[in-house]
Amino acid sequence: MIPFNKPYLTGKELQYIGEAVQSGKISGNGHFTKKCQHFFEEKYHFRRCLLTTSCTDALEMAAILCDIQVGDEVIIPSYTFVSTANAFVLRGAKIVFADSSVENPNIDADKLKDLITPKTKAIVVVHYAGIACDMDKIIAIAEANKLFVIEDAAQAVDSFYKGRPLGSIGHLSAFSFHETKNIISGEGGMLFINDERFEKRAEIIWEKGTNRSAFWRGEVDKYNWVDIGSSFLPSEIVAAYLYAQLENLDKIQSKRKQIWERYYQSFEVLEQENKLKLPFVPTYATNNAHMFYILTKSVEQRDKLIAFLKVNNIYAVFHYISLHSSPFYKEKAGDISLPISDNYSDCLVRLPLFYELQENEQHQIIDKVLEFFK
Numbered sequence: 194m195i196p197f198n199k200p201y202l203t204g205k206e207l208q209y210i211g212e213a214v215q216s217g218k219i220s221g222n223g224h225f226t227k228k229c230q231h232f233f234e235e236k237y238h239f240r241r242c243l244l245t246t247s248c249t250d251a252l253e254m255a256a257i258l259c260d261i262q263v264g265d266e267v268i269i270p271s272y273t274f275v276s277t278a279n280a281f282v283l284r285g286a287k288i289v290f291a292d293s294s295v296e297n298p299n300i301d302a303d304k305l306k307d308l309i310t311p312k313t314k315a316i317v318v319v320h321y322a323g324i325a326c327d328m329d330k331i332i333a334i335a336e337a338n339k340l341f342v343i344e345d346a347a348q349a350v351d352s353f354y355k356g357r358p359l360g361s362i363g364h365l366s367a368f369s370f371h372e373t374k375n376i377i378s379g380e381g382g383m384l385f386i387n388d389e390r391f392e393k394r395a396e397i398i399w400e401k402g403t404n405r406s407a408f409w410r411g412e413v414d415k416y417n418w419v420d421i422g423s424s425f426l427p428s429e430i431v432a433a434y435l436y437a438q439l440e441n442l443d444k445i446q447s448k449r450k451q452i453w454e455r456y457y458q459s460f461e462v463l464e465q466e467n468k469l470k471l472p473f474v475p476t477y478a479t480n481n482a483h484m485f486y487i488l489t490k491s492v493e494q495r496d497k498l499i500a501f502l503k504v505n506n507i508y509a510v511f512h513y514i515s516l517h518s519s520p521f522y523k524e525k526a527g528d529i530s531l532p533i534s535d536n537y538s539d540c541l542v543r544l545p546l547f548y549e550l551q552e553n554e555q556h557q558i559i560d561k562v563l564e565f566f567k
């Protein structure tokens with residue numbers, strides 16, 4: 194069976210974990226945590242970042258930092274992972290779901306205006322498949338209405354919008370290093386603080402509501418409970434694993450892009466014959482090869498394709514039951530109609546894409562997809 198995903202060990206993960214263990218300090222915010230943070234600050238010129246236990250946690254920190262209160266409204270796309278919404282629901286926000294754009298699953302920036310009310314506090318965008326949302330439009334709407342913009346950049350490591358790294362555009366942003374992403378640490382994430390106002394408080398929330406970071410730097414003479422917070426920082430063991438991955442980022446990215454391109458070129462003929470739709474990358478965006486998906490014509494065809502691939506030992510998946518259709522949301526908010534989001538839920542199929550996917554395996558997948566659509 195060709196799996197859908199396979200975590201890739203670059204080689205130095207266990208060595209670095211060994212070093213972390215031997216150093217005698219394996220709790221958070223140590224040597225490897227700082228190395229991971231510096232990596233992003235140096236390579237992409239992020240203002241400030243904090244390593245977290247997950248992207249979910251980074252989003253929860255963002256919700257606290259924006260001071261989301263009970264009854265505040267937060268606009269998010271319905272076609273996304275549950276954490277995008279949950280982080281804000283935990284603070285008592287009312288989620289207002291936006292539809293996706295027709296050209297790709299990203300939030301439709303042209304429909305945002307109608308969703309804003311006096312209670313709206315933030316817009317959360319998701320760069321689906323690592324392909325940028327239309328950020329100029331979104332930032333303009335946010336500025337006109339004094340809203341925070343948070344980027345759920347879980348899938349968007351090493352991807353750009355008009356030359357700017359994704360994760361650096363909103364007030365706050367979050368990456369994921371879950372084992373299904375391009376760069377991994379099992380579970381793991383990162384919060385990016387692009388707005389200076391949040392910098393001090395972010396560190397405090399990260400460290401369980403204490404000023405321990407300032408204490409370590411010698412800025413205060415004892416550390417105290419000064420705010421709300423939680424245990425959002427991962428252990429050095431996780432950071433050590435992640436650093437080994439980061440050292441290989443360029444190599445991982447170029448291999449994934451190669452696989453992505455091979456899929457795209459092989460299926461272009463099917464798109465020309467109008468048998469399926471391929472991912473659309475706008476001119477303002479780059480592709481970081483986080484995922485390769487195709488769009489079938491119907492939910493029935495999607496199920497048939499996945500079943501056909503399965504009997505041919507290929508594991509393909511669909512995902513994201515639109516959150517507005519989830520039992521949890523429907524019970525609270527009733528039925529709303531977001532047809533484009535629903536269409537992605539019905540028709541999107543993700544094909545295997547991972548570093549160690551062999552060329553002969555990929556050809557097998559390509560042949561079977563071509564055979565299916567014949």
Ligand SMILES: *Cc1c(COP(=O)(O)O)cnc(C)c1O
Binds near residue numbers: 250273274370371
């Ligand atoms: C993977 C993912 C998350 C969650 O990331 P974790 O690190 O597992 O918490 C959130 N949002 C999106 C869009 C994702 O793809």
